[in-house]
Amino acid sequence: MRCADCEHIFTEGYYTPEALDVLFANTLEQQLVGVDIERHRLISAKMVQRVVEAIGIPDDRMWLDVGFGNGSLLMTAKEFGFQPFGVDLRKKNVEDIQLFGIPAHHGTLASAGTEVAFSAKPTVISMADVVEHEPFPMDSLRSARSLIADSGVLLISMPNASAPLWHQWNATNSNPYWHEIEHYHNFTRESLYDQLEKAGFRPRHYAISERYRCCMEVLADAV
Known part of the structure; x- marks a missing residue:
């Protein structure tokens, strides 16, 4: 579907909890903790470095990664000197990341906010290729804003539906994201910035993400 007002692209509906149980029962190879x-x-080092350039020395401040997948970003954040914490919907991923000495919560960011006794608010929250999987992305962004420290930084990445590459794919009928069954939304840079600002974040830096094809990576300050 496409919004007639803002042209945002989204699916007509979303999965039931029962369907999600089936979907998350299996994990793609690239999402296995520790793979490659x-x-x-x-790749993760470049992401962490951009955050360090924005906020300074990690100084054991908390980095919370939502939907951490293979765990690389958390592992690398730990290497740089952050205190890592993961949140993921796949129970096995949570169990596996704990074997690397990284604490994690099985559930959503919202449930982590109510069920986990954090010693301090996270300075960094990363949502790398996560929000487009959410049926109501604004809820997740607002959860991030309520949980993050006031001086914190949000790192968010996803495919960019306004990139020239995206339009070239559409013109040649080769866009791989039209059949990505886990994505509910296709954001442009402009629509992402708009949602971030409405949720209480101010975009400060744009980069091209190396995680997946045609992806953008944005740093935003909590305001």
């Missing part, structure tokens, strides 16, 4: 750890460390 050396290559992903290099």
Whole structure:
């Protein structure tokens, strides 16, 4: 579907909890904790470095990663000196990341906010290729704003539906995201910025993400 006012692209409906149980029962190879750890460390290092340039020395401040997948971003954040914490809907991923000495919560960011006794608010919350999977992304962004420290930084990435590459894919009928069954939304840079500002964040830096094809990576300050 496409909104007639803002042209945002979204699915007509979303999965039931029963369907999600089936969907999350299996994990894609690239989402397995520790998979291809050396290559992903290099990709994650660039992401962490951009955050460090924005906020300074980690100084053991908390980095909370939502939907941490293979765990590379948390592992690399820990290497830089952050205190890592993960949130994921896949129970096995939570169990596996704990084997690396990284605490994690099985559930959503909202449930982590009510069920986990954090010693301090996270300075960094990362939502790398997560929000487009949410039927109501504004709820997740608002949960992030309520949980993050007032001086905190949100790192968010997803496919960019306004990139020239995206339009080239559409023109050649080769866009891989039209059949991505886990995505409820396709954001443009403009629509992402709009949602971030409405949720209480101010975009401060744009980069091209190396995690997936045609993806953008944005840093935003909590305001």
